[in-house]
Amino acid sequence: MSSMAASLLIFTRYCMSLILIVLVGSRSIYAQLSPDFYSHSCPELFPTVKSTMEAAINREGRLGASILRLFFHDCFVKGCDASNLFDDTPTFIGEKKASPNRGSARGFYVIDNIKDEVENMCPGVVSCADILAIAARDAVTILGGPYWDVKLGRRDAMSASQAAANTSIPPPTSNLTQLISSFTSRGLSITDMVALTGGHTIGRARCRNYRARIYNEPNIDMSFSRTRRCRCPRSNMTGNNNLAPVDYQTPGVFDNSFFKNLVNNKGLLHSDQQLYNHGAGPTDSIVLTYSYEPSTFASDFAAAMIKMGDIGVLTGSDGEIRKNCRRVNY
The missing domain is CATH 1.10.420.10 (Peroxidase, domain 2)
Known part of the structure; x- marks a missing residue:
């Protein structure tokens, strides 16, 4: 091999290494959740979610707890990916009929209403998982609880697991050892x-x-x-x-x-x-x-x-941004 060819090979490998470093680095940065993730792509997101939550809680105060519970039940099954918002279909089994959710999980229409408002402003931009995370925070603050900066950038699941929902959410019969194990495992x-x-x-x-x-x-x-x-x-x-x-x-x-x-x-x-x-x-x-x-x-x-809110999140090219929180995109 000539010296010129050898130099070219070394240079090519060097460039490929740089590209790899940039790609890995950018993926890592992209995967990090951030409170200002939508600051440019959907600047009116926060006030939209809050106003819709305020209207819902004014109609029925219980909805604040319901939305907070939805977020908890989402994060404890496969991570915070909005998998518990799916409806069942003849070809798809969601998590709504799992034992911890059946007959008690509620407030889905509130998330639907928020999603509709957000889609009108910023179509295809904000995930259902992020909407649920913000709505849970707003539910707490509206009812007198603390405020925190919600980290954003989650994407939505394209699958659900009724079996995982049946086993992952600690039931009210749990003893302390079981509770500690459930939480620390996450x-x-x-x-x-x-x-x-x-x-x-x-x-x-x-x-x-x-x-x-x-x-x-x-x-x-x-x-x-x-x-x-x-x-x-x-x-x-x-x-x-x-x-x-x-x-x-x-x-x-x-x-x-x-x-x-x-x-x-x-x-x-x-x-x-x-x-x-x-x-x-x-x-x-x-x-x-x-x-x-x-x-x-x-x-x-x-x-x-x-x-x-950091548990099992989907970011980057994983998952999707659902247009309708109850089903995958077609």
């Missing part, structure tokens, strides 16, 4: 777990999910359990879908009353009361802190929501 700390569970402060639960606790468990305030029994008969043949606020003190406000209830054995769900065992459990000190330091709970909740 990269969330024990503090994240307790803070995120505090989102139940604006939630409601069905009788079937707390019946065993109010009739069978000893670590419950008796006056509290008697009150809850009025709407939840012992027989499992009636009242299964009767609702009760998880936080009986301030059910429509995002605050730290949920943790005060746990300290007083007034947790409605078995899995919630597992977080506090009067000094004998690994999460007791966190619950106590949150019960008398609302600002600490607020900041930890915001940080945990940001962290949860």
Whole structure:
């Protein structure tokens, strides 16, 4: 090989190496979520989502908790990719009929309304996964909770998993060991777990999910359990879908009353009361802190929501930007 040919070969390899470095670097940068991801491509995104959420919550206050729950259930199954927004079809099985969602997951039409508004402004730009993440944040802040900068740039899933939804979302019967395992397996700390569970402060639960606790468990305030029994008969043949606020003190406000209830054995769900065992459990000190330091709970909740929003995201060329959140693009 001549010296000129050898030099050309070396130069070519050098250029290819540079191109590879640039491609890998740009992919890494592109894959990072950012609060200003849509600042140029859809600058009115945030006010549009917020105004639609405000209108929805004004019509029905419960929708704030419903949207927050949708985001949680999305992120815990395959990651934050809007897979739980799919409708079933004769050829497609989504996650809406999975046990944790069937008959209880709600608020889908709110996400549809937001998506329609956003598509009119910025067609094909904003993912359903990002819309759900922003809507969950706005639901919390509208009801008095903390604000955080939502990181954006997620893309939407093109598949769903009913089987994963059945097994990935911790049920209200979970004990503390199971809860810790579920959260830590997704990269969330024990503090994240307790803070995120505090989102139940604006939630409601069905009788079937707390019946065993109010009739069978000893670590419950008796006056509290008697009150809850009025709407939840012992027989499992009636009242299964009767609702009760998880936080009986301030059910429509995002605050730290949920943790005060746990300290007083007034947790409605078995899995919630597992977080506090009067000094004998690994999460007791966190619950106590949150019960008398609302600002600490607020900041930890915001940080945990940001962290949860990073789970299993699709970016770059993965997934798609759905035109309709209920189905893949045709």
